[in-house]
Amino acid sequence: MGEVRVFIDFGSTFTKVVVFDLSKEELLARVQVPSTVDRDITIGLEEAWRLVRAEVGLGEEELRQAVACSSAAGGLRVACVGLVPEYTTEAARLAALGAGAKIVGVYSYELSEAEAAEVEELVPDIVLLTGGTDGGNRKVILHNARLLARTGDRIKNIVVAGNKAAHDEVRQILGGAGKNVILTRNVMPEFGRLEVEPCNRTIRELFLSRITEAKGIARVRSLIRGVVMPTPAAVLEAARLLAEGAGDCPGLGELLVVDVGGATTDVYSVARGLPTNPAVVTVGLAEPYVKRTVEGDLGMVHNLETLREIVGAGEEPEGFAEALGDLAARSGIPRTEREVETQIMLARAAVKTAVDRHAGRLEARVSPQGEFLLQRGKDLTGVGWVVGTGGPVAFSAAPRRVLEGALFRPEEPMLLKPKAPRFLVDHHYIMFALGLLAQAEPLKAARLMRKYLVPI
């Protein structure tokens, strides 16, 4: 056996195991079994490992070296507290999403007592506290720190990424109350300028050092090397690698990745998103080059009714409702032809709606100098590639039809979605594993990605 690497994803619906042979740059095995995180996360892992070993002859040592990501047990739950909704609060949200978090609550301005109690009730893994540019407003972040200091032990970890002029005082207030306080760079050091990477890193490190411990995920620690990041962070790393390349393996350039899952649909854009029309003026906060959005109402197992509404009553083919029920009963895995067709329509609706929300949009304004256009968010019309991952896309009978939901529509010209991209599908559903591999072996991960993502 050559140089074997094992990667695991503890998802909310499935536990997946992927095995690569790095010396041959080959995918050796890929299995998935239903998640058992509710009972004991190790049961699913042992079942999956048994299946892997039936395919390739591996010993226990390979499993002990395995690296995992996880979105089980509610994922990495973050509550964001900022100052102005469109600025430091939004910056906090973007930073947390980029770290692979699930946003459980968003608060702006001075917290009320009731809101502070609400934050505590959310039992977030992390509270991300922001507010004020460096040297800007201190009053609000100090007020919010005082209220958070009075919360009970359901709030343990607080990442502070606000006005640095208030950091020492915030640390005293929260540290004095027994909270685990981590100070990091301001997410908006100057007005309108985002700096989310340091905050991203801090959140991921905290996930690695403390959060997995608390989630029943720790049980797998004795079996594998570690759970190193939330699953969305692994997919984001894969998306970044695919766009930028590594070593002598060139990147594809600007792209969009859509990950349709059982509980959410995630969209990642690796693109600057500047206006393609030079007459357009951008407004609002500049968005990060690698941006993630997550739609908690567009999961293919948990939100079938929402997706059905999006598909629209008029569009429903015969037997749709029945097929929908059967799909729901089988964790979204279709069997009959009718279920296959239904799943394609639902997945396409998920892709369409998720990309609608991710993409920037234009607004027309009339001025004495004539009409002009304002752009909020990213212009993705020129993006060269749309990549599909997640079970309902990767294993779809018609992945292209599903991914075409990401396309620009002439009847909605203000929505800045890709106009003429090429399509790739993560046919083996291994992107998360390549994102994990990329941490140690970026070149091999990039080559494997080019080898196993299939043009459609």
Place this chain on the structure above:
Amino acid sequence: MKDRPTVVTGTVGVDAHVIGTKILSRALREAGFNVVELGAQTPPEEFIKAAQETDADAILMSSLYGMAELDLQGFKEKCIEAGLEDVILYIGGILGISRHDFKEDEEKFKKLGFDRVYPPDVDIQAAIEDLRRDLKARGKL
């Protein structure tokens, strides 16, 4: 009291003229102010959001297309709502459409809640001196 007062500058509304606010921003910076420059075509609400995050002491608006009066209806009230009742408000530029008297413009914008109003040919250094005086008077310098 701060060593370096923070001021927000920009051209308000859908006005694309950017030179005036750029020259003003540069002069303010050279005079030791911390300048948050929003540039052209800035909606009035953006001035408020920027002032909130940066804890600004003053907002200095430019407008050259004659429509500022419409853009700024209720602006002072919005500032008060946003907790910015102490922020000093200045505006300068071409503030009306047809041939008119600057005194009228000044009166109109003072009614809208602006502390000082300037014609397009104002001496920027004189305006900065006014700003220093006003900041001192409010204990902000």
